[in-house]
Amino acid sequence: MPIVVYHMKSDDCFRIDPKELNFPEDFEMVAVVDTENLGKAFELTNTIERLWTENEDVTASREQLRSTSVGDAMVKGDKIFQVAGIGFTEREDWLPK
Numbered sequence: 631m632p633i634v635v636y637h638m639k640s641d642d643c644f645r646i647d648p649k650e651l652n653f654p655e656d657f658e659m660v661a662v663v664d665t666e667n668l669g670k671a672f673e674l675t676n677t678i679e680r681l682w683t684e685n686e687d688v689t690a691s692r693e694q695l696r697s698t699s700v701g702d703a704m705v706k707g708d709k710i711f712q713v714a715g716i717g718f719t720e721r722e723d724w725l726p727k
Contacts (some may be wrong), residue, residue, distance in 0.1 A: 632662050632663060633668065633671040634662050636658060637701065638657060672698055704718070
């Protein structure tokens with residue numbers, strides 16, 4: 631089951647309190663990553679040795695994208711996770727009601 635990666639839409643994404651965001655309104659879908667591991671999806675959507683959009687197992691929505699960062703979101707099955715300073719936080723409050 632792939633993981634779908636979403637980046638915050640705001641150009642000011644590094645100054646926003648990630649807890650104040652709404653999903654999916656404040657996000658843009660940027661990639662589908664062929665893994666079930668959140669850490670691996672995070673790694674593969676970060677530019678390390680080359681542009682992450684060129685990584686195997688990644689289907690990016692377009693070419694020029696920033697790396698995944700704190701506050702961004704990942705959907706794994708029927709669960710939504712937000713990238714935290716360390717690890718990931720499950721956001722049950724973002725699930726459709």
